[in-house]
Amino acid sequence: xxxxxxxALIALTLxxxxxxxxxxxxxxxxxxxxxxxIGAGVAxxxxxxxxxxxxxxxxxxxxxFGGWTVPVGVEFLYDGIAAFFVLVINSVAFFVLIYSLHVSxxxxxxxxxxxxxxxxxxxxxxxxxVLTGDLFTLFVFLEISSLASYGLLAIGxxxxxxxxxxxxxxxxIGGSLYLLGIGFLYTVTGTLNIIDxxxxxxxxxxxxxxxxxxxxxxxxxxVKAALFPMHGWLxxxxxxxxxxxxxxxxxxxxxxxxxTLFRIVFWLFGLDIVNFFAPVTxxxxxxxxxxxxxxxxxxxxxxEFKKMLAYSSVSQIGYIIMGLSxxxxxxxxxxxxxxxxxxxxxxxxxxxSGYLRMKEGHSDIRHFNDTYRKKYPWMxxxxxxxxxxxxxxxxxxxxFSKWYLALGSVNNSNWLFLTVILTSTLLNAVYFFRxxxxxxxxxxxxxxDTNGEIAVxxxxxxxxxxxxxxxxxxLAIGLLVIGLTNAIIVGFILNIAPFx
Amino acid sequence: xxxxxxxxxxxxYAYWFTIIIMCIGLYxxxxxxxxIKKTIGLTIFQSSIVLFYVxxxxxxxxxxxxxxxxxxxxxxxxxxxxxxxxxxxTAIVVGVAxxxxxxxxxxxxxxxxxxxxxxxxLDKIS
Numbered sequence: 001x002x003x004x005x006x007x008a009l010i011a012l013t014l015x016x017x018x019x020x021x022x023x024x025x026x027x028x029x030x031x032x033x034x035x036x037x038i039g040a041g042v043a044x045x046x047x048x049x050x051x052x053x054x055x056x057x058x059x060x061x062x063x064x065f066g067g068w069t070v071p072v073g074v075e076f077l078y079d080g081i082a083a084f085f086v087l088v089i090n091s092v093a094f095f096v097l098i099y100s101l102h103v104s105x106x107x108x109x110x111x112x113x114x115x116x117x118x119x120x121x122x123x124x125x126x127x128x129x130v131l132t133g134d135l136f137t138l139f140v141f142l143e144i145s146s147l148a149s150y151g152l153l154a155i156g157x158x159x160x161x162x163x164x165x166x167x168x169x170x171x172x173i174g175g176s177l178y179l180l181g182i183g184f185l186y187t188v189t190g191t192l193n194i195i196d197x198x199x200x201x202x203x204x205x206x207x208x209x210x211x212x213x214x215x216x217x218x219x220x221x222x223v224k225a226a227l228f229p230m231h232g233w234l235x236x237x238x239x240x241x242x243x244x245x246x247x248x249x250x251x252x253x254x255x256x257x258x259x260t261l262f263r264i265v266f267w268l269f270g271l272d273i274v275n276f277f278a279p280v281t282x283x284x285x286x287x288x289x290x291x292x293x294x295x296x297x298x299x300x301x302x303x304e305f306k307k308m309l310a311y312s313s314v315s316q317i318g319y320i321i322m323g324l325s326x327x328x329x330x331x332x333x334x335x336x337x338x339x340x341x342x343x344x345x346x347x348x349x350x351x352x353s354g355y356l357r358m359k360e361g362h363s364d365i366r367h368f369n370d371t372y373r374k375k376y377p378w379m380x381x382x383x384x385x386x387x388x389x390x391x392x393x394x395x396x397x398x399x400f401s402k403w404y405l406a407l408g409s410v411n412n413s414n415w416l417f418l419t420v421i422l423t424s425t426l427l428n429a430v431y432f433f434r435x436x437x438x439x440x441x442x443x444x445x446x447x448x449d450t451n452g453e454i455a456v457x458x459x460x461x462x463x464x465x466x467x468x469x470x471x472x473x474x475l476a477i478g479l480l481v482i483g484l485t486n487a488i489i490v491g492f493i494l495n496i497a498p499f500x
Numbered sequence: 501x502x503x504x505x506x507x508x509x510x511x512x513y514a515y516w517f518t519i520i521i522m523c524i525g526l527y528x529x530x531x532x533x534x535x536i537k538k539t540i541g542l543t544i545f546q547s548s549i550v551l552f553y554v555x556x557x558x559x560x561x562x563x564x565x566x567x568x569x570x571x572x573x574x575x576x577x578x579x580x581x582x583x584x585x586x587x588x589x590t591a592i593v594v595g596v597a598x599x600x601x602x603x604x605x606x607x608x609x610x611x612x613x614x615x616x617x618x619x620x621x622l623d624k625i626s
Binding site (some may be wrong): 150161 | 529535538542545546549552553556584587590591594597598601602605606608609612613621625
């Protein structure tokens with residue numbers, strides 16, 4: 001009985017905690033963070049139960065609100081891909097919220113109740129996007145999550161409000177284009193439900209309105225996913241905002257955009273209709289290729305650790321869209337596995353960078369040296385694990401998603417994509433090994449060092465708080481676990497792939 | 501051919517207005533240097549989409565969606581479809597929330613930099 005309520009329970013838990021957090025947090029702001037952690041924890045628990053239930057029964061849950069059945073009412077659609085995404089985003093958010101206890105103390109003091117209420121609202125929006133089976137409700141949840149994330153990204157360094165404002169402008173245009181696209185579809189089908197509409201669209205193959213809707217919706221969502229030409233808002237917004245915001249939004253935010261693209265391309269339109277007028281998915285793949293190379297090269301050019309990771313995010317979203325563009329089971333498996341891997345890797349990397357920022361007051365790569373290894377041995381070990389996984393060395397998780405994407409490219413005889421994957425692996429290695437080299441080999445006492453003035457330094461072991469160490473550790477070790485159990489995860493993903 | 505063209509333009513005049521308003525909004529967003537004017541452009545852009553939804557659901561000689569004894573239920577052309585209009589109520593609320601958030605950000609920007617001119621801001625940031 002309880003199982004059929006899971007989709008609503010996940011969203012309602014977060015909605016409830018979005019009210020509970022400020023209600024208690026305004027009395028004593030120290031309550032806000034633990035309550036938010038509990039909220040995300042309960043939501044991940046429900047998602048886990050839901051996924052296990054889905055694995056046992058193998059049936060998607062269609063949850064109609066208020067007993068109004070489709071197409072009159074609004075429904076939540078809890079199928080395999082939704083179950084997968086909900087579990088990934090909620091559990092990553094759970095660890096990041098634990099981590100945020102001390103890290104953003106300076107930026108957040110006095111405003112914690114509002115901050116954690118916003119995080120809960122944003123998670124509600126993200127979960128809603130994933131769960132909803134209705135295109136207009138998807139738009140509303142998209143705007144809820146975007147509004148909350150504008151607020152979260154505006155907290156931080158001096159330029160943070162300006163970078164958040166730029167994100168607001170471009171994000172709102174994206175959302176509006178998506179809304180216009182739904183309008184086109186509504187005029188020709190008369191429904192907003194995804195399953196209902198996907199049943200009618202095959203009869204509207206040659207309708208221009210459908211093609212217009214495809215372009216508008218894909219462009220609108222690609223803004224949120226930060227696909228290459230629409231990525232301009234991302235690097236500044238991630239760099240200037242406070243560390244806990246970045247660690248929360250970077251792993252999750254752009255993946256939700258990618259999820260919506262998957263939902264639209266495979267479940268709503270289907271590949272035949274999407275590619276009827278123009279090769280839309282192949283164009284997306286080409287843009288993803290440019291994005292992968294551009295993001296990696298820009299990441300190499302950065303001297304600021306956080307900005308480098310932000311550019312690396314632009315590059316990594318390209319892999320996921322490339323998997324969509326390949327449109328075969330291996331590409332699909334690689335893309336979804338990369339969603340999981342990249343969420344975990346990026347969360348761990350941004351957690352390390354945020355902690356360094358808090359302790360050292362900067363995160364400039366030129367000042368990294370081997371005192372960091374002595375001061376933060378565990379954090380650097382976790383950083384190394386995540387960095388090597390980003391580069392893609394087996395048996396860490398990052399290798400396998402690239403492996404499946406490469407398999408998919410070979411399967412399609414798409415040698416361009418294969419070349420891009422291999423080249424970008426080299427570029428990733430350049431920008432991560434540069435830091436590893438500084439952290440493990442560079443001795444500031446040696447002569448010829450450009451930073452001679454910091455030669456005499458005390459190396460005291462840093463007392464890393466458990467709230468930082470444990471979540472980062474779990475995510476980093478998780479990469480190893482995901483890497484070793486990837487066969488099981490890929491088996492599940494291939495099961496839910498929409499390719500018959 | 502010419503008549504067909506004129507019919508096409510006149511028959512879709514509501515959509516042409518939508519497109520014109522959308523272009524005005526986009527012009528404001530892209531070319532205005534003052535951030536307040538950019539925000540106004542954004543609002544105009546969103547309004548064009550609201551107008552689009554309202555125009556697709558409008559009908560001549562139709563009444564509200566309450567069953568009237570004089571009009572049999574089969575006469576669907578005499579009843580309005582209220583759904584697009586109600587959807588737009590939500591979209592307008594979303595637009596207002598975005599406007600509020602953007603003004604909050606603008607106040608913050610002004611307090612930190614003392615200007616809302618985009619070029620001056622970019623000079624000060626870099």
